[in-house]
Amino acid sequence: MAFLSLSSVSKYFGPQVGVEGITVDVSRGETVLLFGHNGSGKTTLLRLIATLTRPSEGTISLQDTEFSRDRPTQRGDIGFVAHETYLYEQLTALENLRLHARLHGVELSRCESQLDAVGLTDRGSDPVSEFSHGMAKRLALARATLHDPALLLLDEPFTGLDEESLLRVTDQLRELTETTIVFATHAIDRGFDYADRVLVLDGGQLTRDIDTAQCPGPDAIKQDYVNAPGQL
Numbered sequence: 001m002a003f004l005s006l007s008s009v010s011k012y013f014g015p016q017v018g019v020e021g022i023t024v025d026v027s028r029g030e031t032v033l034l035f036g037h038n039g040s041g042k043t044t045l046l047r048l049i050a051t052l053t054r055p056s057e058g059t060i061s062l063q064d065t066e067f068s069r070d071r072p073t074q075r076g077d078i079g080f081v082a083h084e085t086y087l088y089e090q091l092t093a094l095e096n097l098r099l100h101a102r103l104h105g106v107e108l109s110r111c112e113s114q115l116d117a118v119g120l121t122d123r124g125s126d127p128v129s130e131f132s133h134g135m136a137k138r139l140a141l142a143r144a145t146l147h148d149p150a151l152l153l154l155d156e157p158f159t160g161l162d163e164e165s166l167l168r169v170t171d172q173l174r175e176l177t178e179t180t181i182v183f184a185t186h187a188i189d190r191g192f193d194y195a196d197r198v199l200v201l202d203g204g205q206l207t208r209d210i211d212t213a214q215c216p217g218p219d220a221i222k223q224d225y226v227n228a229p230g231q232l
């Protein structure tokens, strides 16, 4: 049985298609890259899987449990780094992590090690309002993985990061070998190395499901996508 299973999932915003007819299974421990033009449905799909919005049609199941039946339990299994970090700006980095730790019943001592993992130990007592975008993103990743979620969802995890931050984030992703990861990125050159699969979205529909082990590289996907949009 699939770890994460989407069956005929559609999301409409009035007449606007967010995603349409998505059916896909993801195995435990797989890393899946979502790729597609602006407006192709990547964020909508991540938000649906994160249970932040409900499908207009279709069902999503995590570990054989359909989302609508037991949302709170599912949330504990999921970590999400959205486009916006949604950190508490007035709180310090450590306070943000401790708040999340309490919500998820995680030992508070884990907050320091998480901060260390993203290279922010010396900024733990600073309010997030004083953080750069890249630092806030690193902290958001530390928070999203604090409760050791089985499923980690990342929306554009590499955007706005300098080389040092990129290395820290990608190192952290590599260490999460047990975690199932679904991430959306336009930076397919960077993301391809971490992905077991690339799902291509176009106009809200899943148009390609690519096994990276069988694919010559990201250029082949980009070439395909640029040359034949809408027909992949």
Ligand SMILES: Nc1ncnc2c1ncn2[C@@H]1O[C@H](COP(=O)(O)OP(=O)(O)OP(=O)(O)O)[C@@H](O)[C@H]1O
Binding pocket: 013, 016, 017, 018, 019, 036, 037, 038, 039, 040, 041, 042, 043, 044, 045
């Ligand atoms: N809240 C909303 N209300 C109306 N339409 C929406 C809403 N959210 C998304 N959409 C529409 O759904 C479609 C998919 O948007 P989505 O944000 O998922 O795309 P995306 O692939 O993440 O784009 P990008 O690469 O620009 O981040 C777009 O046509 C968008 O306008």
